[in-house]
Amino acid sequence: MSLLVTGSIGIDTVTTPYGVSENCIGGSAVYFSMAASFFCGVRFVGVVGSDCPFDLAEVFAARDVDLTGLEVRDSSKTFRWKGSYRDIMSDAVTDDVQLNVLAEAPPSVPAEYKDSKFVFLANTAPALQQQLLKQIKDPSFVAADTMNCWIENELDDLKVLLKEIDALIINAEEARQLAGENNLVKASELILDMGPGVVIVKKGESGSVMCTKDREKFILPAFPASVVKDPTGAGDSFAGGFMGYLAQKDKVDFDSLKTAIAYGTVVASFTIEGFSLKGLTSIKKADVDKRFEALRKLTRF
Amino acid sequence: MSLLVTGSIGIDTVTTPYGVSENCIGGSAVYFSMAASFFCGVRFVGVVGSDCPFDLAEVFAARDVDLTGLEVRDSSKTFRWKGSYRDIMSDAVTDDVQLNVLAEAPPSVPAEYKDSKFVFLANTAPALQQQLLKQIKDPSFVAADTMNCWIENELDDLKVLLKEIDALIINAEEARQLAGENNLVKASELILDMGPGVVIVKKGESGSVMCTKDREKFILPAFPASVVKDPTGAGDSFAGGFMGYLAQKDKVDFDSLKTAIAYGTVVASFTIEGFSLKGLTSIKKADVDKRFEALRKLTRF
Numbered sequence: 001m002s003l004l005v006t007g008s009i010g011i012d013t014v015t016t017p018y019g020v021s022e023n024c025i026g027g028s029a030v031y032f033s034m035a036a037s038f039f040c041g042v043r044f045v046g047v048v049g050s051d052c053p054f055d056l057a058e059v060f061a062a063r064d065v066d067l068t069g070l071e072v073r074d075s076s077k078t079f080r081w082k083g084s085y086r087d088i089m090s091d092a093v094t095d096d097v098q099l100n101v102l103a104e105a106p107p108s109v110p111a112e113y114k115d116s117k118f119v120f121l122a123n124t125a126p127a128l129q130q131q132l133l134k135q136i137k138d139p140s141f142v143a144a145d146t147m148n149c150w151i152e153n154e155l156d157d158l159k160v161l162l163k164e165i166d167a168l169i170i171n172a173e174e175a176r177q178l179a180g181e182n183n184l185v186k187a188s189e190l191i192l193d194m195g196p197g198v199v200i201v202k203k204g205e206s207g208s209v210m211c212t213k214d215r216e217k218f219i220l221p222a223f224p225a226s227v228v229k230d231p232t233g234a235g236d237s238f239a240g241g242f243m244g245y246l247a248q249k250d251k252v253d254f255d256s257l258k259t260a261i262a263y264g265t266v267v268a269s270f271t272i273e274g275f276s277l278k279g280l281t282s283i284k285k286a287d288v289d290k291r292f293e294a295l296r297k298l299t300r301f
Numbered sequence: 302m303s304l305l306v307t308g309s310i311g312i313d314t315v316t317t318p319y320g321v322s323e324n325c326i327g328g329s330a331v332y333f334s335m336a337a338s339f340f341c342g343v344r345f346v347g348v349v350g351s352d353c354p355f356d357l358a359e360v361f362a363a364r365d366v367d368l369t370g371l372e373v374r375d376s377s378k379t380f381r382w383k384g385s386y387r388d389i390m391s392d393a394v395t396d397d398v399q400l401n402v403l404a405e406a407p408p409s410v411p412a413e414y415k416d417s418k419f420v421f422l423a424n425t426a427p428a429l430q431q432q433l434l435k436q437i438k439d440p441s442f443v444a445a446d447t448m449n450c451w452i453e454n455e456l457d458d459l460k461v462l463l464k465e466i467d468a469l470i471i472n473a474e475e476a477r478q479l480a481g482e483n484n485l486v487k488a489s490e491l492i493l494d495m496g497p498g499v500v501i502v503k504k505g506e507s508g509s510v511m512c513t514k515d516r517e518k519f520i521l522p523a524f525p526a527s528v529v530k531d532p533t534g535a536g537d538s539f540a541g542g543f544m545g546y547l548a549q550k551d552k553v554d555f556d557s558l559k560t561a562i563a564y565g566t567v568v569a570s571f572t573i574e575g576f577s578l579k580g581l582t583s584i585k586k587a588d589v590d591k592r593f594e595a596l597r598k599l600t601r602f
Contacts, residue, residue, distance in 0.1 A: 088483045182389045184506075185527040205485075206507030207522055219522040219599050221508055226486040258602040298520050299600055301559040 002210050003034045003247035004043040004069075004113055007122025007236070008079050008102055012051065014275065015084035015095075018229040024276035028122035028212075029144070031233035034280045035121075035240025035267040039248040043116055043130045045069035045132070047107040049077035049100060050239045059277070064251065066123045071107040076100065090204050109135035118140035118247040120239055121165070123147050126157040133164060141252050143167035143198075143243060145235070151178050156228055162195035166184050166252070169200045169239050184209060185217075196250055198257065202240070210261055223269035230275045234268040237280065241267030241288075266291045303443075304548035305344040305370075305414055306333045307433045308423025308537070309403055312354070315576065316385035319530040323579035326355045327382060328444070329423035332534035335581045336541025336568040337421075338364035339589050340549040344417055346370035346433070348408040350401060352377035360578070372408040377401065379447050390529055391505050410436035419548035421540055422466070424448050427458035434465060442553050444468035444499075444544060446536070452479050465497035467553070470501045470540050484511075485510060486518075499558065501543070503536055511562055519559045524570035524596050535569040538581065542568030542589075567592045574590045 007029030014021045031044040036042045041064040056067055077100035083092040106128045114137050121129040121144040129144055136142075142165045146249070150158050151174060158178075162168065168191060172184060178194075179187035188199045188211040198212040204245075205228075207221035242264035249256050266288055273279040308330030315322045330347040337343045342365040349371070356475060357368055378401035384393040407429045415438050422430040422445040430445055437443075444467045446523075450461050452475060459479075463469065473485060479487035479495075489500045489512040496513040506529075508522035543565035551558050567589055574580040 088477070111450045176389070183529060185525045185529060189527075194313060203507065206504065209522075209525060217525060217599055218602070219525055220602070221510075221520040221522050223517060224486045226484060226490075228484060238388055255602075262602045296602065298518055301519070301521070301556075301597065 001004040001040070001118055001248045001250040002116045003036055003038070003040055003120070003243055004042060004045065004109070004116035004136065005029050005122065006027070006045040006106070006109075006129075007032060007120075008012060008055075009046045009048050009056070010079045012232060012276065013082040014230055014232050016089060016164070016230050019275070021230065021275035023053065023065070025059060026232060026276060027079065028236040030059070030123060030190045030277070031236035031271065031280075032120060032240035032243075033060065033065045034242030034277055035237040035271070036061065036247070038064055038241070039244030039263070040064070040266065041066060043069060043113045045107055045109055045113065046197045047071040047076075047101050050074050052078040068110045069107060069113055073101055073104070076104060083232070084203070085231055086169070089228055092232065103241050106132060113173050117141070118243055119143070120243045121240070122236060125156050126150050126161040130164065132159070141246060143239065145169050145239060146174065147171075148174055148177060160283055162191075165196050167198035167200060168196045169202065169235075169242070170276045172201050172203045175201045177198070180244075185211070188214075200261065202238060204234070205229070208238070208261060208265065208274070211258060212254065213256070216254050220259060220261055220265055221299060223265055223291060224298070225269050225272060226247070227265055228272045231272045233271050237271040238264040238268040240264070262292060262295055263288070266295055302341070302418040302419055302548045302551040303344060303417045304329050304337055304421070305346065305410070305417035305428075305437065306337070306339055306421045306423065306458060306545055307346040307407070307410075308333060308421070308425070310347045310355075310357070311351070311380045311382050311567050312347050313381075313533060313577065314383040315531055315533050317390060318387070320576070322531065322576035326360060327533060327577060328380065329537040331360070332537035332572065332581075333421060333423060333541035333544075335360065335364065335578055336538040336572070337545030337548070338366055339568065339586045340545030340564070341365070341544070342367060343545070344370060344414045346408055346410055346414065348374055348377075348402050351375050353379040358591070369411045370414055374402055374405070377405060381437065384533065386532055390532055393533065395511070402596040404478070407433060407443075418442070419544055420444070421544045422446070423537060423540070427451050431458070431462050431465065433592070442467050442547060444470055444540065446470050446540060447475065448472075449475055449478060460495060463492070466497050468499035468501060469497045469533040469534075470503065472536070473502050473504045476502045480521045486512070490516075501562065503539060505532070505535070509539070509566065510563060511558060513555065513558070516585050517555050519562060521562055521566055522600060524566055525594060525599070526570050526573060529573045532573045533577070534572050538572040539565040540570040541565070563593060563596055567596055
């Protein structure tokens, strides 16, 4: 089933205890698409400036990623992010951010994408997420990400968006902030009351928790990685694996959602093993499936 | 099979967002015994001063806890701990600690306990843990806990102890500190190289990870509690459920260790629902078993 993503393409400079990766490709839509393309084709919507040093057709050459929705905007500049991870590498410190083209009008959704059934709205201003979503005719499952600055500054817009999506995928700290509740189980239930039928709270190296409107729950630890070189993109890769599996299966019952979370967890565990996209470009679907079975074995009692 | 615990009995004053519990019963041996006694009889070794306001025979009236090893030391004072938990309640802040009798000679192990097969050495100076362990004739499975101050100040003693025990049960931060390695998988493997055949890293609300000498691994999230009134004693209750199950089963193969971790997780999840021992005294074994099955369902995909 068709899967569409809207999100960022970035020029990242990342420093971790393993080294520095300068001006490498990043951005939510890029990580998402690379992750989701293990499972199904991806329709990509994003915008770069004329300065973008990456040829996305080349980046995704081996994957089924449709770039009709990629806009190269003349006289604009590509989004840039500079960040570092220290010690236990659980949180990035943003050293510099230049929104550039992301602060302008969003790209539009191509006509041939408007029938997309599975949609992921990566983190951006909730008003823009709404505007992008309105361009899809009749989606069957829409997931979105958000972050602290929108919860603080654009809460009304975010609350409107929450009524229009099926799943919110959010970090633990942001879930606490959005719900105004420190206990994550209660926070998830409060967010469910705001609209989405599914809330997935990402807890980094501690895994994730999913709660549904029917009050069903699923908890899964992260895959125990012995090498974490660069956590950048883990959350978007998680979302990519999750949505990719669901779109491939064309089902969103609770068992499928659980399997999708496990696939998201596994794909993210590859992402963090290398800088930029290396962890994802160096593996095949068979590696993903093998680690999926390993994760099942690691957690079963 | 016989299970012996050595550890503290404390007079605790605990403040959490849910209120204050003044001069209530606490201590590692107390939480451990209450937890383990869901599964098997417990041989208790600990010492209080003559000021101790608690009648331990009454505390454990409904449980199979043998108090022959409880010493009431005249002219000594009972251990006291005052702590508080704030916000997300993941870490206690120690507001005051009075070691009192814990700074004196440890209690001795009664003759009738010396044939104990399963032994838990709760956190204390590693030289004292060794001294206590030497009094057991031929134990078949010994687990110990430790903490940051012994890693910092008594590392040589701790390293001797690590060669004499089968399992180390330790917090994530302490595992990182002991191993000198931030990645928990690598840290666990480095600790295995120091002696114990099993390392269990407790991650609070993020669950636990077990690694064995055979490089087998098991990861389990915490039970998703919607009410956390007082996290005090969670780690010792975890150890109690873990060791209680193993002693009852009289087996330490990998499957049994995994089930034991799940039982430890479940028992700890009851502990944190109430102040002091309330979470453990208000339930029956059937409640533990019911939540064990719920945890299995919550984590299975």
